[in-house]
Amino acid sequence: MFFCKFDYTDLFCLFRTNRNSFVEWGTHLSLEEYLSRESLLASLPFTSEKFTVWVLVPRSTPETTTNIFSACETFVRPALVISSSLQKQTCYSIASVFTPAEHRKNGYASYMMELLGKKLKENFQEVGFSFLYSDVGPVFYSRHGWKVFEHKEIQFNIENENLNNITSDTTNVTQLSYTDIEELTKYDSSLIEKENEFSSTIYKVVVLPTFECFEWAFERSKFYAKIKGLKEPNIWGAKVTNKEDKIIGFAFWTYSFTDKILQILRIRSSDTNTTKLLIQQAKLYASYYNFKKVTVWNPNLKIFAETAIIEGGELVDRAKSLPSLAWYNNNKGSDEDKVKWILNENYAWC
Template sequence: MASTYSLSELTLVKATPEQAIVTNKNSFIEWGTHLSLEQYLSRESILASFPFTSENFTVWVLVPRSTPETTTNILSSCETFARPALIITSSLQKQNCYSIASVFTPPEHRKNGYASYMMELLGKKLKENFHEVGFSFLYSDVGPVFYSRNGWKVFEHREIQFNIENENFNNITSDTINVTQLSYSDIEEITKYDCSLIEKEIDFNSNKYKVVALPTFECFEWTFARSKFYAKVKDLKEPNIWGAKATNKGNKVIGFVIWNYDFNDNVLQILRIRSPDTNTTKLLIQQAKLCASYCNSKKITVWNPDLKLFTETNIIEGGELIERTKSLPSLAWYNNKSSSKDEVEWILNENYAWC
């Protein structure tokens, strides 16, 4: 029977390498679906080698204060990823933010308040550095209440779903727009272009603080590695198309879409979409549908899209707008001048930010 500790006996520390390995072994029962333990540990090792994680990644463990380096009494754990962000008020501030993932309590330690206490301590640690770290966010699979109690308030969580199984793929063309597919080597240039535009397009005329976790190449690279790993495990052909771009007659990029492959649920996930109008959106979504069909994906998802770009013909011909019940985007704001969710606008609350 597992020992029970009072919360006053516990502390939150950065995991040692040995503790980090134990947290992965522990969480296998939760997130190792479709994998053996060896495969799961291999996946985590591979993902940890990318710049998105290797330079900006921390594993946190809740442990007894008396034995902070224990590998046998890890009561709860989580991970944080430092990533570049923008905070917009009357001016533009470049800061870091943190995304939080893999919040896990081993079954034998549950029902003791450990995970809640861990999140309380983590929130305090992150807020202490609010001059360098403006906010943190996570994606809740346990509903809106648990994380909200410790400061992570749920934001918009709608998505558009396109069912591919009955798609007839009517050919959509344009005389003024050319759409081409994006290979892996194209993504870095597209993401740099996107980030530069985000800064230029910021509207400072608002009473709200605005925050955005930047869609940098590193976070896409990390996400693509997950897809490639599962393709290898399932003995599937590794994807070589990761999106599409739209250009005008002068060959200037006017829009793009970047996607990822969920080979467990057969879903093509649109991670980021930029489009100037509904016509361009149609053309980009058509490319996603064609690629999804080729890869035997049954569905396409788009998180929190700008609905002005999807208003034509029943959400761009066949899409359905729903509210998600999993991966609820939740954000904690660390600026002492404002603590209200209603005073903060989360810009580009899209799937690329998930981890």
């Protein structure tokens, strides 16, 4: 078997791997729509020049694009590794691990992940870690080096909730468009670098939230709205300011039209009252599409302690999209059990 990679410009290979994976991730779409979605997402800045397709193929025909045993994708993303100092590094986000039905139960996916882990670790001086979100439980990827991290979420069920008392016209609350979020993302990243204390006993890793990753999620939502003949969303979050017009909290979200869930991708809040205002705005915009839930992944419970109860939230363990991380600094004498994933929120998923 031969393991090789293609960048996003190799459209034929991308077309073939997407065509293969349609049976798994093409839910609610025709094949043409699915390929169109993947082509759109591949053209965005989040993907352009940062995206690689990896394929396991027969050694006898390494150039083949028709006989792919297993495949996956990686995205290069900015990250921080914080210990006794702060290091700006990159990390790999792994997605779309797929083996065609006719090649399953032969160990191809296991072999591919083993080879991928070795390839990614070769660049450990520049790349501190890689991560993925498992939909096949905690065992498979853990066996190959990706340790499962916390996977809780708060679910706000709004299906039967009366939201008539919530309004978007609130003095200190502003709804956010694309442009607003681009500026806030830069502000957020600058704060993240300043907030985390140094430690010689633990490694804290952060996948930095960038506008490109939010744009990718927004365009995905807009695609589904168009397919369903719905009005495309134009509000992607909300911010809260105090009397001095200083930002004290914000939330960015996306719309899952297939699951009828508004997913909060990133939330920053100074207190529980600010959190309450942000959750109310998320509920309001979820209700415009008759969604059933608002979700927040791995929330900071300090800013949710009272709000979750007041707003009817329930803290649960997720059964899917389990965040899993492989740490590549082991040969520097660090222990992967001392790695803490900071801001393990929904924006990192792809």
